[in-house]
Amino acid sequence: MKGKKMVKGILLLALGVIVSYLFKLWGFAINIYLPIEITVLLAGVLLGPIYGLILGALDPLLISLCIESLRLSLILLMITKLGVYGLLSGLVYREFNILTSLISAIIGGKIIFWVGFWTAIRLFKVEQLISLISKESLLVGFYSIMIQIILIPVIITVINKKSSPKVDYKLRV
Numbered sequence: 001m002k003g004k005k006m007v008k009g010i011l012l013l014a015l016g017v018i019v020s021y022l023f024k025l026w027g028f029a030i031n032i033y034l035p036i037e038i039t040v041l042l043a044g045v046l047l048g049p050i051y052g053l054i055l056g057a058l059d060p061l062l063i064s065l066c067i068e069s070l071r072l073s074l075i076l077l078m079i080t081k082l083g084v085y086g087l088l089s090g091l092v093y094r095e096f097n098i099l100t101s102l103i104s105a106i107i108g109g110k111i112i113f114w115v116g117f118w119t120a121i122r123l124f125k126v127e128q129l130i131s132l133i134s135k136e137s138l139l140v141g142f143y144s145i146m147i148q149i150i151l152i153p154v155i156i157t158v159i160n161k162k163s164s165p166k167v168d169y170k171l172r173v
Contacts, residue, residue, distance in 0.1 A: 009051045012039040016055075017062050024067055033078070034144045036063060040082045041105060041152055044089030045098065046159065052086020073120055081113040098153045106145055 019035035036059040044052025060078035089105035096104075 005047050005051060009043060009047055009055055012043045012047075013055055013058060013062065015039055016059050017066055020063055021067050033060075033063070034147065036060070036082065037085060037144065038148055038152060040086045041089045041102060041148060042155065044086040044091075044105065045093045045101060045152070045156060047090070049087045049090030052090040053083050054086070056082030056084070056086035073124075077113055077116050077120070080116055081109040084112045085109040098156055099149065102149055102152055106148065 016036035016039035019039075020033065023035060040052060040056045040059060043055040057079050059082055060075050064075050085105045085108075087105075088108045089101050092104045093101035
Protein backbone atom coordinates (compact mmCIF):
# COMPACT_ATOMS: atom_id res chain seq x y z
CA MET A 1 0.00 0.00 0.00
CA LYS A 2 2.85 2.40 0.81
CA GLY A 3 4.37 1.78 -2.61
CA LYS A 4 1.12 2.69 -4.35
CA LYS A 5 0.76 5.84 -2.25
CA MET A 6 4.32 6.84 -3.05
CA VAL A 7 3.78 6.35 -6.78
CA LYS A 8 0.55 8.38 -6.63
CA GLY A 9 2.39 11.07 -4.68
CA ILE A 10 5.17 11.23 -7.25
CA LEU A 11 2.60 11.44 -10.05
CA LEU A 12 0.80 14.31 -8.30
CA LEU A 13 4.14 16.05 -7.74
CA ALA A 14 5.07 15.70 -11.41
CA LEU A 15 1.60 16.76 -12.53
CA GLY A 16 1.83 19.95 -10.46
CA VAL A 17 5.20 20.86 -11.95
CA ILE A 18 4.21 20.04 -15.54
CA VAL A 19 0.90 21.91 -15.44
CA SER A 20 2.59 24.89 -13.72
CA TYR A 21 5.12 24.93 -16.54
CA LEU A 22 2.33 24.87 -19.12
CA PHE A 23 0.55 27.72 -17.30
CA LYS A 24 3.73 29.79 -17.49
CA LEU A 25 4.43 28.78 -21.09
CA TRP A 26 0.95 29.71 -22.28
CA GLY A 27 0.86 32.90 -20.22
CA PHE A 28 -2.31 32.23 -18.25
CA ALA A 29 -3.39 35.15 -16.08
CA ILE A 30 -3.83 32.78 -13.14
CA ASN A 31 -0.64 32.31 -11.16
CA ILE A 32 1.52 29.32 -11.92
CA TYR A 33 1.03 28.06 -8.35
CA LEU A 34 -2.62 27.11 -8.82
CA PRO A 35 -1.78 23.64 -10.23
CA ILE A 36 0.50 22.81 -7.31
CA GLU A 37 -2.07 24.06 -4.83
CA ILE A 38 -4.60 21.71 -6.41
CA THR A 39 -2.21 18.74 -6.46
CA VAL A 40 -1.19 19.32 -2.83
CA LEU A 41 -4.83 19.51 -1.71
CA LEU A 42 -5.56 16.34 -3.69
CA ALA A 43 -2.56 14.61 -2.12
CA GLY A 44 -3.83 15.44 1.36
CA VAL A 45 -7.32 14.14 0.59
CA LEU A 46 -6.35 11.07 -1.45
CA LEU A 47 -3.11 10.01 0.22
CA GLY A 48 -3.40 11.41 3.73
CA PRO A 49 -1.95 14.29 5.72
CA ILE A 50 1.68 13.14 5.74
CA TYR A 51 1.88 12.80 1.95
CA GLY A 52 0.06 16.12 1.62
CA LEU A 53 2.62 17.78 3.88
CA ILE A 54 5.55 16.24 2.00
CA LEU A 55 4.18 17.25 -1.41
CA GLY A 56 3.46 20.73 -0.06
CA ALA A 57 7.11 21.06 0.91
CA LEU A 58 8.59 19.55 -2.26
CA ASP A 59 6.46 21.24 -4.92
CA PRO A 60 7.68 24.84 -4.38
CA LEU A 61 11.28 23.64 -4.40
CA LEU A 62 10.79 21.81 -7.70
CA ILE A 63 8.93 24.77 -9.23
CA SER A 64 11.77 27.06 -8.21
CA LEU A 65 14.40 24.72 -9.63
CA CYS A 66 12.61 23.76 -12.85
CA ILE A 67 10.42 26.68 -13.86
CA GLU A 68 10.94 29.97 -12.10
CA SER A 69 13.75 30.89 -9.75
CA LEU A 70 12.22 32.39 -6.61
CA ARG A 71 13.62 34.31 -3.68
CA LEU A 72 14.41 32.11 -0.71
CA SER A 73 11.95 34.07 1.44
CA LEU A 74 9.12 33.34 -1.00
CA ILE A 75 10.08 29.67 -1.28
CA LEU A 76 9.94 29.32 2.51
CA LEU A 77 6.53 31.00 2.61
CA MET A 78 5.23 28.73 -0.16
CA ILE A 79 6.59 25.62 1.57
CA THR A 80 4.81 26.49 4.81
CA LYS A 81 1.55 27.45 3.09
CA LEU A 82 1.40 24.40 0.85
CA GLY A 83 2.57 22.10 3.63
CA VAL A 84 -0.36 23.30 5.76
CA TYR A 85 -2.68 22.87 2.75
CA GLY A 86 -1.69 19.21 2.39
CA LEU A 87 -1.64 18.46 6.11
CA LEU A 88 -4.98 20.07 6.95
CA SER A 89 -6.80 18.76 3.88
CA GLY A 90 -5.80 15.23 4.87
CA LEU A 91 -6.56 15.62 8.58
CA VAL A 92 -9.92 17.36 8.19
CA TYR A 93 -11.10 15.05 5.38
CA ARG A 94 -10.84 12.07 7.73
CA GLU A 95 -13.70 13.46 9.83
CA PHE A 96 -15.61 15.90 7.63
CA ASN A 97 -16.72 16.39 4.03
CA ILE A 98 -14.58 17.56 1.14
CA LEU A 99 -15.75 21.18 1.22
CA THR A 100 -15.01 21.53 4.94
CA SER A 101 -11.62 19.97 4.33
CA LEU A 102 -10.78 22.33 1.46
CA ILE A 103 -11.98 25.47 3.20
CA SER A 104 -10.11 24.56 6.41
CA ALA A 105 -6.91 23.81 4.52
CA ILE A 106 -7.09 26.98 2.43
CA ILE A 107 -7.84 29.22 5.42
CA GLY A 108 -5.11 27.55 7.50
CA GLY A 109 -2.58 27.84 4.69
CA LYS A 110 -3.42 31.49 4.03
CA ILE A 111 -3.15 32.34 7.75
CA ILE A 112 0.28 30.67 7.96
CA PHE A 113 1.38 32.45 4.78
CA TRP A 114 0.31 35.89 6.02
CA VAL A 115 1.81 35.38 9.49
CA GLY A 116 5.08 34.33 7.88
CA PHE A 117 4.89 37.19 5.39
CA TRP A 118 4.39 39.90 8.00
CA THR A 119 6.95 38.30 10.32
CA ALA A 120 9.54 38.36 7.53
CA ILE A 121 8.81 42.01 6.81
CA ARG A 122 9.02 43.04 10.48
CA LEU A 123 11.83 40.78 11.62
CA PHE A 124 14.16 40.83 8.63
CA LYS A 125 13.20 44.23 7.22
CA VAL A 126 12.39 42.59 3.90
CA GLU A 127 10.42 45.44 2.36
CA GLN A 128 10.74 44.03 -1.15
CA LEU A 129 8.18 41.39 -0.13
CA ILE A 130 5.55 44.13 0.02
CA SER A 131 5.89 44.57 -3.75
CA LEU A 132 4.63 41.00 -4.20
CA ILE A 133 1.21 41.96 -2.88
CA SER A 134 -1.19 43.91 -5.02
CA LYS A 135 -4.89 44.12 -5.65
CA GLU A 136 -4.41 41.94 -8.72
CA SER A 137 -2.70 39.20 -6.72
CA LEU A 138 -5.50 39.23 -4.16
CA LEU A 139 -8.08 38.98 -6.95
CA VAL A 140 -6.18 36.11 -8.58
CA GLY A 141 -6.04 34.44 -5.15
CA PHE A 142 -9.82 34.70 -4.85
CA TYR A 143 -10.31 33.15 -8.29
CA SER A 144 -7.83 30.40 -7.44
CA ILE A 145 -9.79 29.53 -4.29
CA MET A 146 -13.04 29.36 -6.26
CA ILE A 147 -11.44 27.09 -8.87
CA GLN A 148 -10.10 24.80 -6.12
CA ILE A 149 -13.44 24.59 -4.31
CA ILE A 150 -15.24 23.72 -7.55
CA LEU A 151 -12.65 21.49 -9.25
CA ILE A 152 -11.34 19.31 -6.41
CA PRO A 153 -14.72 17.83 -5.34
CA VAL A 154 -15.39 16.97 -8.99
CA ILE A 155 -12.00 15.25 -9.28
CA ILE A 156 -12.59 13.32 -6.03
CA THR A 157 -16.05 12.23 -7.22
CA VAL A 158 -14.62 10.99 -10.54
CA ILE A 159 -11.80 9.15 -8.78
CA ASN A 160 -14.26 7.52 -6.35
CA LYS A 161 -16.45 6.35 -9.24
CA LYS A 162 -13.52 5.02 -11.30
CA SER A 163 -11.24 3.59 -8.63
CA SER A 164 -11.44 0.20 -7.07
CA PRO A 165 -11.11 0.06 -4.11
CA LYS A 166 -12.56 3.43 -3.25
CA VAL A 167 -10.56 6.23 -1.65
CA ASP A 168 -10.03 5.48 2.05
CA TYR A 169 -12.29 8.30 3.24
CA LYS A 170 -15.95 8.95 2.48
CA LEU A 171 -16.97 11.70 0.10
CA ARG A 172 -19.55 13.69 2.00
CA VAL A 173 -20.60 16.86 0.23
